[in-house]
Ligand SMILES: CC(=O)SCCNC(=O)CCNC(=O)[C@H](O)C(C)(C)COP(=O)(O)OP(=O)(O)OC[C@H]1O[C@@H](n2cnc3c(N)ncnc32)[C@H](O)[C@@H]1OP(=O)(O)O
């Protein structure tokens with residue numbers, strides 16, 4: 184065995200993929216050859232899902248039945264709703280509630296007896312999961328507020344319908360469009376930790392419910408998707424502190440505290456998704472509250488230029504600006520990471536399907552550093 188240890192699997196190639204590609208020096212991200220800027224500007228989240236799952240952007244004739252199928256599958260079983268209510272009563276975190284909901288969806292899966300190696304069936308199951316996640320998540324939030332869940336809207340797409348189910352009110356055009364863009368930006372990103380987790384699970388030919396549940400679990404951590412929530416919490420901490428926001432960041436960095444939303448394993452420059460979200464945050468700020476936008480841009484400038492993070496290749500990642508966007512859309516802070524999961528489920532499913540299409544069990548090795556030749560001592564003599 185080669186002794187070339189790559190801690191954290193940095194730079195290790197484990198698969199070929201046609202789904203997305205990141206140029207970490209140029210700050211470029213493409214999904215199947217289309218730039219993230221073009222997709223965010225011109226497509227809907229449903230079109231991006233279709234692109235990831237089917238290999239090409241849909242025509243109008245292809246998109247309509249695809250969107251209808253997603254709409255038809257948005258309802259979740261009453262048992263799932265009852266569980267969301269119980270978890271809300273127990274003050275569970277929304278990310279954990281979502282993990283539980285996805286795991287439960289499989290109990291009500293109509294194609295349960297189908298061959299697990301039939302990738303068409305896996306795709307249909309993936310579509311059901313993606314359609315149902317917003318409904319379960321919004322229901323959890325409604326129960327937390329002491330309200331009844333709102334039924335899915337018959338005419339709204341996935342992004343707008345989620346905001347509708349969350350509040351009971353149809354979102355305005357800016358909110359719906361911004362949220363749809365946020366979902367597009369988060370849909371896929373190479374073999375990030377949660378996608379790789381889903382692929383490891385999928386590589387055992389476990390079912391797609393297991394793979395998505397694993398993806399949610401990996402995404403929840405503060406080094407990965409959990410950082411979007413942490414960014415907003417830091418901004419609020421700054422707002423409530425006696426220090427000016429620059430002074431706060433200076434003190435925090437001197438204490439060795441990492442600023443969430445900065446740094447990335449692949450990007451050495453600003454994440455292109457952060458640039459788009461920064462623009463959206465600015466636009467929303469012009470419609471009202473501008474404090475959060477100002478904090479984030481000042482902190483970015485201070486860390487990047489005065490603290491020299493740019494030179495070290497540490498720059499804002501997607502999580503740095505998504506928090507202030509969601510905050511301005513009125514979304515509760517602990518829903519930010521579940522929203523990331525709502526979008527990324529599309530990417531997890533696409534990668535599992537792509538990998539299973541020419542599957543090989545993923546099974547790396549560790550260099551053993553424990554003792555050798557220990558003499559065994561029976562329990563009663565230890
Ligand atoms: C959707 C996403 O998952 S995007 C990432 C979301 N996560 C965050 O925003 C959390 C904050 N960021 C981090 O913790 C890291 O940048 C990670 C986990 C994202 C990437 O980590 P790695 O590639 O393993 O980099 P690593 O942790 O080795 O850091 C490399 C150097 O950058 C520094 N660094 C990394 N992130 C930061 C940060 N946010 N603030 C200050 N310094 C940082 C480290 O201190 C280290 O410096 P050193 O070489 O002088 O010791």
Ligand SMILES: O=C([O-])CC(=O)C(=O)O
Nearest residue numbers: 371372374375376448501
């Ligand atoms: O690629 C990564 O490691 C993390 C990330 O930005 C993502 O998953 O969107």
